[in-house]
Amino acid sequence: MLTPSRGNARIGVLVPFTNTNLEADLAMLRPNGVSFHFARLGGYDVDAIPDDKQMAGFGAASLAEPLRLIAGVRPDLILYGCTSATLTHGPAFDRGLAERIRKSTGAVTVTAASALVQALQALGSSRIGFASPYVGAINDLAVNFLANSGIETVARADIGKALGNYGQGALTPDDVFNLGRRADHPEAQAVVLSCTDMRSVEIIDRLEGALGKPVVSSNQAMLFAALQRLDFDSTMIDCGRLFD
Numbered sequence: 571m572l573t574p575s576r577g578n579a580r581i582g583v584l585v586p587f588t589n590t591n592l593e594a595d596l597a598m599l600r601p602n603g604v605s606f607h608f609a610r611l612g613g614y615d616v617d618a619i620p621d622d623k624q625m626a627g628f629g630a631a632s633l634a635e636p637l638r639l640i641a642g643v644r645p646d647l648i649l650y651g652c653t654s655a656t657l658t659h660g661p662a663f664d665r666g667l668a669e670r671i672r673k674s675t676g677a678v679t680v681t682a683a684s685a686l687v688q689a690l691q692a693l694g695s696s697r698i699g700f701a702s703p704y705v706g707a708i709n710d711l712a713v714n715f716l717a718n719s720g721i722e723t724v725a726r727a728d729i730g731k732a733l734g735n736y737g738q739g740a741l742t743p744d745d746v747f748n749l750g751r752r753a754d755h756p757e758a759q760a761v762v763l764s765c766t767d768m769r770s771v772e773i774i775d776r777l778e779g780a781l782g783k784p785v786v787s788s789n790q791a792m793l794f795a796a797l798q799r800l801d802f803d804s805t806m807i808d809c810g811r812l813f814d
Contacts, residue, residue, distance in 0.1 A: 580604075647799060
């Protein structure tokens with residue numbers, strides 16, 4: 571029997587163990603009939619700054635145990651819920667990681683980084699403003715990742731200081747709104763808010779109203795890509811122009 575919380579699809583989500591916002595965002599956006607099932611990922615020092623070296627190491631860390639556990643719910647699709655972990659390696663690594671997860675679990679797999687690209691392509695946006703809470707070295711790698719996917723970054727903004735693993739998630743929606751405004755540029759066709767632990771979903775509609783252009787966040791884009799892969803109607807989701 572189909573209920574509002576389950577029956578159409580099960581989506582497994584791999585989430586860094588200090589992330590406090592991805593689960594909350596997906597709960598806000600969950601379509602009827604879809605259930606989310608989460609597995610935590612370790613492999614990084616919670617007290618260290620999440621710089622390019624930490625995130626590259628995290629992206630390359632073994633997924634054997636969390637994949638064994640998440641496979642227990644027999645998910646139809648798996649989301650890899652860390653954007654910077656594959657942005658720091660490049661598109662080829664990102665595709666390879668998704669394929670390894672698929673082979674291990676049998677589930678279609680979407681990464682946060684590839685979802686950003688898919689969302690921007692769906693919007694027809696090839697020039698963007700890029701905003702994140704990352705350190706500068708990760709932003710450099712993110713810009714290269716997007717460039718290799720045919721997306722030009724014409725402006726970028728960061729917090730201006732190195733945030734810890736909990737500091738990224740502690741940014742308020744107003745902080746994220748102001749960060750997105752600083753990333754805008756007249757030539758940007760869209761603004762990207764990159765990070766699965768940043769409270770972006772809550773301000774997407776507000777920021778789009780202020781900028782007059784689409785805004786794409788990591789968590790919003792992952793859900794969009796997941797629904798596309800599952801051939802679900804995404805127009806029932808109220809979260810920015812991406813779902814129109």
